[in-house]
Amino acid sequence: xxxxxxxxxxxxxxxxxxxxxxxxxxxxxxxxxxxxxxxxxxxxxxxxxxxxxxxxxxxxxxxxxxxxxxxxxxxxxxxxxxxxxxxxxxxxxxxxxxxxxxxxxxxxxxxxxxxxxxxxxxxxxxxxxxxxxxxxxxxxxxxxx
Numbered sequence: 332x333x334x335x336x337x338x339x340x341x342x343x344x345x346x347x348x349x350x351x352x353x354x355x356x357x358x359x360x361x362x363x364x365x366x367x368x369x370x371x372x373x374x375x376x377x378x379x380x381x382x383x384x385x386x387x388x389x390x391x392x393x394x395x396x397x398x399x400x401x402x403x404x405x406x407x408x409x410x411x412x413x414x415x416x417x418x419x420x421x422x423x424x425x426x427x428x429x430x431x432x433x434x435x436x437x438x439x440x441x442x443x444x445x446x447x448x449x450x451x452x453x454x455x456x457x458x459x460x461x462x463x464x465x466x467x468x469x470x471x472x473x474x475x476x
Contacts, residue, residue: 343410352411356419364424378433381426388425389457392417393464394471401472441464 341350364384395417398410430453437446 338370349410349414352415353419353422356415356417356421357423360420360423360425364426365422371441378430378437378449381429381433382449382456385425385430385453386425386456386460389422389460390464390467392421393406393461393466395421397465398472411444 367380367384395413399413399417402409430450434446434450437443437449
């Protein structure tokens with residue numbers, strides 16, 4: 332609803348403020364990923380940087396969504412937090428396109444078993460990390476109460 336109490340006829344994905352929140356968050360998340368990839372684990376022969384980034388991002392998304400799902404306050408503010416931090420920052424931070432590229436590169440290097448293990452392991456561990464984030468979010472909410 333708008334400030335005047337009328338429903339906004341424009342879909343949320345077409346609102347400039349919502350797009351701006353995603354854009355700003357995505358720029359920050361991409362910069363954070365680039366910094367980690369180029370500085371922290373530079374020179375690693377294994378795709379550990381991408382794995383670490385995707386697992387941390389999955390965990391943080393679980394914490395964020397659990398926290399927002401039970402937060403009291405203004406729903407529109409929660410939407411901006413979700414768009415900025417979840418869709419934007421964590422969407423820019425995680426990189427499943429790099430995962431796909433690295434799986435192909437491992438396969439092309441003759442490391443098919445490692446490629447399959449890396450692909451399935453990342454998805455499985457990502458699901459576990461998301462669940463762990465949800466559990467952590469529940470715990471944080473209880474501690475705050």
